[in-house]
Amino acid sequence: MTLDRIPLAGVIGSPIAHSRSPRLFAHWMRKYGLPGHYIPMDIAADKLEATLRMLPDIGFVGVNVTIPHKERVMEIADLVSDRATLIGAANTLIFRKDGRIHADNTDGYGFVENLRQNAPAWQPESGPAVVLGAGGAARAVIASLLDVGVPEIRLSNRTKARADTLKEAFGNRVQVFDWVKAGNLIEGAATVVNTTSLGMTGKKELRVPLDALSPGMLVTDLVYTPLQTRLLREAEEAGCQVVDGLGMLLHQAVPGFERWFGTRPEIDETTRAAVLR
Numbered sequence: 001m002t003l004d005r006i007p008l009a010g011v012i013g014s015p016i017a018h019s020r021s022p023r024l025f026a027h028w029m030r031k032y033g034l035p036g037h038y039i040p041m042d043i044a045a046d047k048l049e050a051t052l053r054m055l056p057d058i059g060f061v062g063v064n065v066t067i068p069h070k071e072r073v074m075e076i077a078d079l080v081s082d083r084a085t086l087i088g089a090a091n092t093l094i095f096r097k098d099g100r101i102h103a104d105n106t107d108g109y110g111f112v113e114n115l116r117q118n119a120p121a122w123q124p125e126s127g128p129a130v131v132l133g134a135g136g137a138a139r140a141v142i143a144s145l146l147d148v149g150v151p152e153i154r155l156s157n158r159t160k161a162r163a164d165t166l167k168e169a170f171g172n173r174v175q176v177f178d179w180v181k182a183g184n185l186i187e188g189a190a191t192v193v194n195t196t197s198l199g200m201t202g203k204k205e206l207r208v209p210l211d212a213l214s215p216g217m218l219v220t221d222l223v224y225t226p227l228q229t230r231l232l233r234e235a236e237e238a239g240c241q242v243v244d245g246l247g248m249l250l251h252q253a254v255p256g257f258e259r260w261f262g263t264r265p266e267i268d269e270t271t272r273a274a275v276l277r
């Protein structure tokens with residue numbers, strides 16, 4: 001009898017040393033007693049295509065993709081999922097047995113699953129969502145919020161032209177507002193999301209006025225270093241439901257892990273601890 005190869009997967013980016021995904025995958029493989037390896041790979045842009053075409057030959061079943069390759073891999077892939085097309089970027093590549101590379105984006109899925117798990121009473125359809133920021137992560141957040149029935153998205157970004165581009169892509173349920181007025185958008189919202197990098201360790205603080213935060217709102221921040229940002233601290237003090245950004249990182253990894261290693265992993269406190277260690 002010939003044994004199948006031990007599955008290999010990994011994450012491709014540049015730089016990649018900061019990635020927490022290897023710790024997460026190693027934790028799940030240990031927890032479920034699965035054979036396999038998950039490897040961080042720092043790949044330069046000019047070597048990306050050749051690397052992706054070679055990896056299946058040496059036993060890779062897929063890879064996660066991070067900055068700066070999330071858009072470029074869409075051009076290299078042979079098949080692209082609808083949600084990756086909508087978002088314009090891919091974070092998960094599946095190397096199929098027929099040799100074709102399938103690109104998917106699980107960031108929006110991870111964003112919503114994190115909220116569903118940690119704020120089960122959240123009703124996205126009950127009111128507008130405020131989205132601060134219009135970078136790569138915002139695209140996935142907006143796509144998934146619209147998908148779960150948010151009636152209106154109030155979008156604000158320092159560089160307004162980037163927000164206008166998202167409105168063009170997603171249509172009239174997205175309304176764009178000047179960055180200086182972002183604090184005014186919170187009143188009457190059901191959901192508030194920071195997708196900017198403000199508040200992250202080493203970056204500037206998010207200075208948007210937060211006086212309109214009120215009980216019943218769901219407030220979440222994609223920044224997870226630190227876990228409790230100013231936005232989340234003030235939201236908690238105002239009586240909002242608060243969900244930190246680490247869970248999004250964990251949930252977006254679930255579809256890839258299940259596909260590559262054959263078991264759907266659970267996310268609980270031990271998962272968070274393994275990644276934070």
Ligand code: NAP
Binds near residue numbers: 132134138197
């Ligand atoms: P990105 O494409 O570089 O976008 C950065 C965003 O932050 C833009 O909206 C940018 O506005 C805004 N910004 C940066 N500096 C600013 C400043 N001084 N004042 C006002 N706005 C500023 O990055 P991204 O990929 O969207 O990621 C954004 C954040 O989300 C990062 O902190 C990232 O770590 C986090 N993230 C977390 C997860 C998770 O799983 N939790 C997943 C993805 C991303 P301009 O357009 O005006 O530059």
